Amino acid sequence: MIARDVELPPLQIEKLPSGLTLVAIQKRGLPLFHVRLSLPAGACEDPRGKAGLAQYTIDLLRRGTRRRPAHDVDEMIESMGAQLYADVSMEEAALALTVPSELAESALDALLEVALEPAFDEAEVAAARRRSVAALQSDLDEPANVAGRAVVSLGYGPGHPYGHPAQGYRRDVDTFQREDALSFHATRYQQQGGMLAAVGQRTPRELIDLLKRRLAQFDGSWPGRSQRAPLQFAALAPLQPARAVVIHKPDATQAQVRIVAPGLPRSTPRYPEAVVANTALGGGFTSLLVDAIRVDRGLSYSVSTRLHMNRRAGLSVFSSFTKNETLRELVDVALEKMRAYAAAGPTEDALEKARRFLAGLFPLGLESHEALAEQVADALLDGVGLDHLRLYRSRVLGVTAEQAREMAAELSPARDGHLLIVVGEADVARRALAGLCPIEVRQLEEFA
């Protein structure tokens, strides 16, 4: 029996009048201190025609502050033995550091300085643009990366706030100027909607006091709220007939395959049913699709389905790859199995296995300082609350066969109107997919 719900460690949450939320979590054991700053400055905030600006801005933060040049910023952080995590998701910009406990104050000061006082030096801005453009071209050498970029671009469609990769497009990044980064930072790196979380050996009260003390130096200089237009989250485009997009990768002997359909937003109250239904279909090592494609037929090394759940919209995505010669067989098996699953849902055995798999492993996702801070911050920022963590196990174990069946029908990626994406040799793919659905061939460079 998987009996216990998860007991979170001692923690305290305090929302400041400025709109910033402080989170303090006591974790005994290893003498480590972790701090994470999350801000509403993710890739969905990229202005139209400026895809990649959120990523570009966060990349520039460490390239010099108003107090010190880039090399000294690196020195300040790395002399503590730390490496700065600074990245964007669709929703947020996040910066994080883990250091030995005795360096907690220095780590906080460093993180806040980097996040709030960037210099955006002209030479650094230009160099970052050259680096980003080169990296975007270089990334075309990784077929799985190209497939991932195509999933968001084509899955959400142009114009949707989630409809571009966080790294942006070369054509957009090439236009970035200092003013773009300055303006993005000024309007998005605000306290309202932000969260500063700390995990360490001290009590939650002591950690909150520590956060407030170090924040005091930015009193008056860190805006609480700024003016900006709300994002427009239109519904995803109505379903079109099934279609295939083949992205030509010369000389590939293996094809990357994605099958994409609309999914659910993170805010759905049916989250437990969704993850259970998805796990039975394509999660873990014993799902329906792993069995059919890898274990029974040896067609691929990797098979999965995944729910891309952003706060206001999501996708349901099948992923796999196979040698050119078996591309059609893999696609046929995947579509057949996913259609059958949508019609019938999981078997009782598969449902029970998925429930217990998710519930059993859940505590391990809260184990490290970094994972604990991220999970707590995400639960609060996504608006699902700490009960999402505390009651996850019992909620997942409580998913009924009826709920799972309904969700299977709703989330199977092989619905009318699905999108098939193949990254591989165009001629090979076109021949393999002939007669399946209309095929459009695109060039690799379009996805840079």
Place this chain on the structure above:
Amino acid sequence: MSLSENDFPVQEHRLSNGLQIRFLPDRSLPACTLYSFFRVGSRNERPGITGISHLFEHMMFNGSRKYGPKEFDRRLEAAGGTSNAYTSNDLTAYYEDFASEALPLVLDLEADRMASLLIDDASLARERDVVKEERRFRTDNDIDGMLDEALGALAFLAHPYHWPVIGWMSDIEGITRADCERYFRTYYAPNNCTLVLVGDFDPASALREIERLYGPIPAGEALPPVATGEPPQKGERRAVIRYPSQAPALLAGFRGPAGHDPDSLVLDLIETALSSGEGARLKRALVYEQELCVDARVYFGWRVDPGLFEVSLKLNPGVDPGRAESAVWAELARICDEKVSGRELDRAKNMVRAQLLRGLSTSNGRAHTIGQMEMMLGGWRAMLDLPDRYAAVTAEDVQRVAQKTFAPHRRNVVTLLPGEAAE
């Protein structure tokens, strides 16, 4: 700062058949990790069956006497667990992360496959296809994989590190059921295995269960010797790959010491100084200042026999690989010619120490570290004084080891140039 045995109260046991057991109880979360480390990897192979260690790792999930085909992961996942495994040049490791209630099942699953693995032609044929797909994914269609395979073949002439862990495609195709059965009898005996269990469990009852399940499995015979001979390298070696890529790439390797050699710790610090963090020497020079590369990394992993210190460059599109190469040699020459400052050495030591601590922050990380220490440094206690051993490294040590390792005649260089692939 040493790690204290009070913080890591590892318990040691050994069964009469030679099975080594390490326990580290920790009741903070209702979950456990079990690792089974086998002292076998691609260094135990021979030409004609390269890749068998890795193929065999796949075969271990295909059923045994009590738990038939598909049952291993099905039972485990239904009990709230997950499993995975990896094969390296030197070892094969299997692990399960699971809800603590599943411990009896996990031990039964692992002991059953050690006692009575089923190897049949049909499952071998299917798993062979899966591994070939993995090879196409990780090597044939992946630039890092292509370079890595070419570097091993270039740097090692006689030693089994010459071939890739995943094996040559023609060997994967040729491995027979008889090869697998012989391999299993030889290397998957309890006396060639170390179990590491970490997490929420009662040590006394876990030991009783392990004795009951593993105790009857007979010990195997002594392992065949490994052909570890390798002639000294007398000059630089080079290879070129043509591939339709967006940009050139380069992977260089210098033959280094074995993992247990004290100089390996010095090379860990050199690796950190050169490539860990944005302020590291190579990244700063090649990515930020000279803008030659999208990425510049160093990799030095401990191996049982003398291995490779590797420098990997992903060049900016259009950059002449010769220019990037010269820039790397200049940075390596600098670390040979000038002593590192105390500040830079402290930075590297702090980063290595922090990395060690972070690795110990999860059950899986603790179990893996304990096993790695057993496999590479002869015992888990080595992890306790590792921070002190890193702290004792001096600037003179760094210069001495750099001069010994980075001599130009010890270089092996693989360059990937954009263009049509050669047939």
